[in-house]
Amino acid sequence: MMNYETMKTQLTGDFRAVFDKAQTYLMTSQFPTQYQDDKMMELYDLLFTAQTEQKAPEKIVGRDSAAFVQNFFSDYESGWKTRLCSIADACRRMSIVVLVILFIDCMINLNAGTGFFASRTDVSMILAGVLGGIAFLIVNQYILRPASLKSRKIRNTGWAFIGLGLFIVLIPVDVILMHDVELRVPTAALLIVTGAYLVGYYVIRSIWRLKTYGSLRDPQKAEKPDSYYTALPDRDLEHICMKGMLKRYERLARRGKIAEDAFLEKMQREEKMSRYCDYVMIGCLLACTLPSVVKTACESTLFHTLFYIAVTGLCEFGIYKLFSGSLHKASAARMHIYACCKESGMTLPAYLESQMNAQ
Amino acid sequence: MDNAQLMKGVLEGCVLAVIARGETYGYEILGILESAGFSDLGEGTLYPVLTRLDKAKLIVCRKAKSPLGPVRKYYSITDEGIAQLAAFRARYDAMTKSVNRIFTEGENEHDEL
Known part of the structure; x- marks a missing residue:
């Protein structure tokens, strides 16, 4: 988006x-x-x-x-094709969530000694989630939307918090209502169904994109990287980075700990260090996982071990991407600032100040 | 009958006529229509009209960077649009003639009385 x-x-x-x-x-x-x-x-x-x-x-x-x-926004018309597509997409999103829940369930069952094919999952909470989602959509459509249009005092962030609050209230209500309901289905069957749906969805989407656009990628999305809009967040990020650096320099300079011309070198050194930290983080993640993999390999079958590695790997990769994504972006922004500073021939504090004043 | 009701019928034709002058964009169309006397266009009525014309393939839209920076939608008329505009003009001329005739006859009768 x-x-x-x-x-x-x-x-x-x-x-x-x-x-x-x-x-x-x-x-x-x-x-x-x-x-x-x-x-x-x-x-x-x-x-x-x-x-x-x-x-x-x-x-x-x-x-x-x-x-x-x-x-x-009154020109939006949802024909049966659009509706079908949005339902299929909603199911895809839900399938991904269900798949994650099933993987976690599988892990718990495997660790408890239950076999993969014998394990069963209680889907009542998934059902509660779907019902809660529908309730949320109805409240959104008929209460929040008209109220937000009339409102002059509450702005977008306020409505986002109201929506979030409503969502947070709905979760415990859901859990309480579904507390006594138990719907156990075989985990393996559910895994196959959700997996098959996702595979089917992506295959059909790929065929449709190939036929429509002649490419697997959506060309409407491809126009964004070159656009004005993707440049905006980077400008914001650079501004935030510059502000942070300038503050830091002022603090260090006040204590007499840094000379103006040595600040750039210090920052670049720290940047290098943060890259090493990145490798250390990957190493730590692997080191933490390895003993549990060895333990599973010793106690379980090869299939279970491979499954365990796949799930743990996926989770850790997700965590790493989540944290490193924004860190890498900020690092790229800082590197760009250092390069521009060098090009200008100014000291880093002088360059930062001139840029901040220009903005 | 309010102005908006009266405008509804002719707005599509007028927008088509503006686009027929050459490739243009939403803000510019809005300005031309406003300077021509369509003063109540502010409340977002133009954009659904543009979408309708685009869906009916009477105009085509391309996206390009504007001189100010943001990506802008530029509209131009299609052959189908030109034909539709000609048909609209013929219908509009016939209708204004009929309306004028009724008004003139009405005024004449009023004068005779």
Whole structure:
């Protein structure tokens, strides 16, 4: 999804308020992501152009911003094909969650000594999740959406918190309601069904994309990397990095611990160190996992061991990606700042200050 | 009858006529229509019209970077759109003639009385 928050930072006053309202409207609607991105991009262009040309917001939006937002998104028509696609996509997302739950269940059963084919999973909680999700969608559609459109005081973040609060309330209600219900099904069968669905979904989607676009990738998504929007978060990230570095320099300089011309070298050294830390983190993850793999290999069959390795590997890879993704992005932003600083011939603190003032 | 009701019928044709002048984008169309006297267009009515015309293949849309930075949708008319615009003009001319005739006859009768 596009970074709407960053787009919003480029808008001011009433233009920003309209964009905010549109964002809230999308949050409480169930439009496909592609449609949302397309429309928000169009809205951003409209508002940004009007703002640059110093046009009065009423000329663009009219007197009623809620009516504007509703009209703006009123062209969405969901035919049976769109509905089918969105249901299939919702099932895909759910299948992935179910698959993760099943893997965890399998791990517990295997460790308890139950065989893979003999283990059974209680799906009542999955069912509770689905029912809770449906309840959430209904409340969203009929209560939150109309209220958010009328509201003038609460902004997008406020509505996001209200939605989140409602979701958090629904989870314990779900759990309490489904407490006495138990629906045990064979884990292996459920694994095969969800796995088969996911494989089927991706195969059909690939065939359709090949036929429609002549490529496995969605060309509408491919237009983003080159676009103006992907550059925005990096600019934000660089700004945050610069602010942090400048603060750090001021703190060190106050204590007399660093000379202005030595700051760049110090930062680059630290960057190098953080890369080593990355390797250390991978090493630690592997070292922590290895004994449990050896233990499983000694106590279980080859199939169980391989299964254990696959699941643990997948989980650890996920954790690593989750943490390292943003760290790598920040590191790339810092490296870009150092390179620009070197090119400018200034000291790092002077360069940071000049850039911050320019912004 | 309010202005919005009256505008609904002719807006599609007018938007098509603006796009027929050359490749353009939403903000520009809005400005042209506004300067022509369509003052109530602010409340987002233009964009669903553009989508309808696009879906009916009367216009085509391409995305390109605008001079200001953001990606912008540029619209241009298709052959089908040109034919539809000509048909709209013929229908609109016939209708305005009929409406004018009724108004003139009404005024004449009023004068005779």
